[in-house]
Amino acid sequence: MRVKLARHTGFCAGVKRAISITEKTLEASDDAVYCLGAIIHNAQVMARLQSRNLVQVDSPAKVPAGSKLILPSHGSPHKVRSEARRRRIRLIDVMCPYVSSVHAICSRIRKAGMKVVIIGDKDHPEVRALAELAPDASIISDIGGIRHNAFCACDVGIISQTTQSREKFLAMVSGILEKNPKVRSVHIYNTICLDTSCRQEEVRDLARSVDQLLVIGSRSSANTNRLYNIGRRINRRTYLVESAASGVFNRIGRHGTVGIISGASAPDWLVQQIVRKLKEPR
């Protein structure tokens, strides 16, 4: 068996930064440090941080006054800030700078009087935070959603969840243009982040050139699921692997070339564990 490792494995820059700030905060704190939901969508990384005195909560109401609260890399509800100030909670925001730049674009196009359209998963925290900045935005998650969102005689600004698939974004933009011939103008902002685009490009090439493909990452990670779906459409022998203990290894053949890529929130050490597991005699 040969292993072909993608160039894009391990954390993206935004996740690397979020984890580094979190680790430094934990090192500098004698007391528990809190985080609002998962800082990144990877169960193993979160478990490691929790073993070092990080406590995950679902509301600032559960954080003792005066404590530190880390806000996640994919963004968080804006009302959290006012609630934290009121309760004297010290906020540490590790939101990815690219996600912040998309917040700025969203606010700017709303301020310019455009109808904001967000292409993304309406239940994802990143999209929920964006929707708070533009409460009258239309969130369209799939092609079917286009027909429920008609725009007429207005200017439309379209943005995307940072981890959206480029194919889907282009198909959705084209569907929106086709269904809404009476809009005054349409402004398209491709806010899919560069790391996401590169991984999607690479998973396509990899899926075509290997016998089997492993996409490493958590099921809760949107970008990992998209890599898996893209890979699987091209190569039926594509598997999503969450950990070295995954039952998936029983289904992986021992011959030919195995391609490996990871989602943006899967750490290098996890990728290495899985490569070692793959090479173990079975």
Ligand code: SF4
């Ligand atoms: S995937 Fe992109 S937007 Fe998301 S954390 Fe990484 S760099 Fe930032």
